[in-house]
Structure formats: C-alpha cells, structure tokens
Amino acid sequence: METITRNVQDLLAFYSVAKEGSFTKAADAVHSSKALLSKQVKALEAQMRVTLFHRTTRSLNLTEEGRFLYSYCEKIFGLTEEAGKLIKDMSQELSGNVKISVPVSLAETFTASFLGQINDILPNVQVEIDASNEVRDIKKSGADFAIRSKDNHDPDVVARYLGRMRDVICVAPNKVKLPNNATPEVLNKLNCIMHAPSRNWNSWTLTSGDKEYVVQTQGKFASNQYTLSRKMCLEGLGVARLPYFLVADDIKEGRLIHLFPEYKISTHSFYLVYLKETYTSQKIKTTKEAILSWFKNRKDIFI
Incomplete structure (x- = not known):
C-alpha cells in the first residue's frame, strides 16, 4: 500500500x-x-x-x-x-547512563577508585561496570567503553593505548628458598601456577639490562582467572605470575614474596576501546577523559 x-x-x-x-x-x-x-x-x-x-x-x-x-x-x-x-x-547534558566493560582481574581495582572520581565529575550520570574477560562486539554489548588487552581491533572502533601491564612473579613465604645468586632459570624447576586459556602465556620472558631469560613454566595447577591464581598462590600451591595491582598489598604486607624484582616481564598492552562516532555527547567525552586520566601514570598497573 x-x-x-x-x-x-x-x-x-x-x-x-x-x-x-x-x-x-x-x-x-x-x-x-x-x-x-x-x-x-x-x-x-x-x-x-x-x-x-x-x-x-x-x-x-x-x-x-x-x-x-x-x-x-x-x-x-x-x-x-x-x-x-x-x-x-x-x-x-552531563546526565544519563554509561556502560564500561572491564576485565575481571582489573574490575575491583578500577571500580573502587574510578567510581568515586567519576561521581565527582558527573554526579548525574549512572555508571554500569560490566566485569568480563569475554571480548564481545562492543555494538551488541551496549557498552560505551571497553578496556581490552588484545592488540588487534575491529576497524569500526577507536583503540587508545593505555600502557603495558606490569606483571610480577610471586610465591607464598617459606614455600621456596632460593640461593642469593639464583637466576630466573630456576623457575623451570619450580611448581608454577599455569594460565589455562593460553599456553603461550606460560612462557615467561624476564629481562634486566642485557640479561634475558625465557622460562617454560610447568605445574600441577592452572586457572583462567588471575583472582583464582592469586588465591592459589596465597595458599602455597605454586609460583604465580600475576598483575602487580592485584598483589601489591599482599607483597607489602608479607603475604607474598616478590621473586626477581630486578627483572621486568614481557606482557600485554591495555587499550581503551570505543566506537567511532561522527558526533559524541558531552557525557561520553567527559567519561572518556576521566578514564584516560585515571589510567595515566598508574605505576601499580603499567610498566
């Protein structure tokens, strides 16, 4: 008709x-x-x-x-x-809803201080934190922003580099006794907590100046979540490679020992991902700047 x-x-x-x-x-x-x-x-x-x-x-x-x-x-x-x-x-208007997708391991650290910061800047904006390790289509998920650790991104999104994650190797006290002259090679012989999703992550490269050690770790236990690996490590079930922001307090308070602190570990990058838009609302612009500001110079997260 x-x-x-x-x-x-x-x-x-x-x-x-x-x-x-x-x-x-x-x-x-x-x-x-x-x-x-x-x-x-x-x-x-x-x-x-x-x-x-x-x-x-x-x-x-x-x-x-x-x-x-x-x-x-x-x-x-x-x-x-x-x-x-x-x-x-x-x-x-600086009001409405904003949804941010964050990796599970980072969610608690990010949420704890960021929500207070964003509430001061945007008191009339409701913020939803979606804690997930699943890399969803940002359009279909309804998220305005996603914090991702992969280097390849869809052509219809903007990926702002945030930094390279700072990892540390740690163990529960009295579980490992290393000689004073020990090098990272000893990790080949220790029981390590494995990373389940990707076996490639179980190859650890440690560098200090011109020294480099590539360690092929092995162990009885594995997890696909950093938070679970941390708990295993606290229980003395093995040596773990974990994000520093997740164990900083444990190391400071003596619950975990930081092994080979003079070495840096090769790791992955974080990006702030959002859709390409011709026109962006003031609410989204302000939230984006707040996220970038929060991540800037975070020594507890980045190398």
Whole structure:
C-alpha cells in the first residue's frame, strides 16, 4: 500500500512551498531550485491522486486537500524540529547512563577508585561496570567503553593505548628458598601456577639490562582467572605470575614474596576501546577523559 511517507523529500517540498506561498521563495528558503520543488510536488500529487495547489500565473493557493495535508505537515515537521533541539540539548547534558566493560582481574581495582572520581565529575550520570574477560562486539554489548588487552581491533572502533601491564612473579613465604645468586632459570624447576586459556602465556620472558631469560613454566595447577591464581598462590600451591595491582598489598604486607624484582616481564598492552562516532555527547567525552586520566601514570598497573 502506497503512503505519503514513501518520499519524505516530496512531502517536505510541498510543506515548504505551502508555507512560503511561492515556489520561488520556497526554493530560496530550502536552498533548492524552483524546478526541483515543482517536480517533487507533482510527484506527491501523482502518488496521492489529488491536486494540492490551485495554480495560476499570478497566484498559488492550497486546495481543500492541500490545506488538510498542510495542517498535518505542520505537526510532523514541527515535531521533527523539536526532537532535533531536544537531542542537541541531550548531547550537551552531563546526565544519563554509561556502560564500561572491564576485565575481571582489573574490575575491583578500577571500580573502587574510578567510581568515586567519576561521581565527582558527573554526579548525574549512572555508571554500569560490566566485569568480563569475554571480548564481545562492543555494538551488541551496549557498552560505551571497553578496556581490552588484545592488540588487534575491529576497524569500526577507536583503540587508545593505555600502557603495558606490569606483571610480577610471586610465591607464598617459606614455600621456596632460593640461593642469593639464583637466576630466573630456576623457575623451570619450580611448581608454577599455569594460565589455562593460553599456553603461550606460560612462557615467561624476564629481562634486566642485557640479561634475558625465557622460562617454560610447568605445574600441577592452572586457572583462567588471575583472582583464582592469586588465591592459589596465597595458599602455597605454586609460583604465580600475576598483575602487580592485584598483589601489591599482599607483597607489602608479607603475604607474598616478590621473586626477581630486578627483572621486568614481557606482557600485554591495555587499550581503551570505543566506537567511532561522527558526533559524541558531552557525557561520553567527559567519561572518556576521566578514564584516560585515571589510567595515566598508574605505576601499580603499567610498566
């Protein structure tokens, strides 16, 4: 069934001509041509099978059908203009909802201080933290931002580099006794807590100046979550490679011992990922800057 909404441009052409009372004035108002507007109005009349204007060489008047249609056009395009203004106002408002996807291991550290910071900046914004290690399609997940550790990203997203994660090797006290001259090679012989999802992560590269050691770890226990690996390590079940931010307090308070602290461990990068948008609301801009600010110079997270 054909409707007058099939071609909104024709309807807008009719509305402009009726409002201005002239094809010439309407063409100037909408930055079009008199010939194009005439063609569009004729197409609308043909579609509706009615005459919308009484045309003479000196005057242009609406028919009864034309007046009826014009009254509805005033409502339609008036609402469109109003909606545009409201959306523009919304884009400038610092209110609404923001969803941030964060890896499970980072969620507690990030959430604890970031939410307080963002609440001071955006008191009227509701923030949802989605703690997950699953790399979801950011469009389908509904997240405004995602903090990710993979280096390859979809072409329709922006990936802002945050830094390389700082890992440490640690063990429960009294579980391992190393000689003073021990090197990271000894890790090949120790029971290590393995990383379940990717066996590649169980190859540890440690560097200090021009010294480099590549350790192929082995062990009885494995986990796919850093938080579980930390608990295993605290229970004395093996040597673990863990993010420093997760065990900083444990090391400081003596629950864990930091092995080979003079060595750095090759690790992966963090990125702030969000969709490419032509227009970005002030709420999203402010949240993005707050996230970038929070991660800046975090020595407990990055090398």
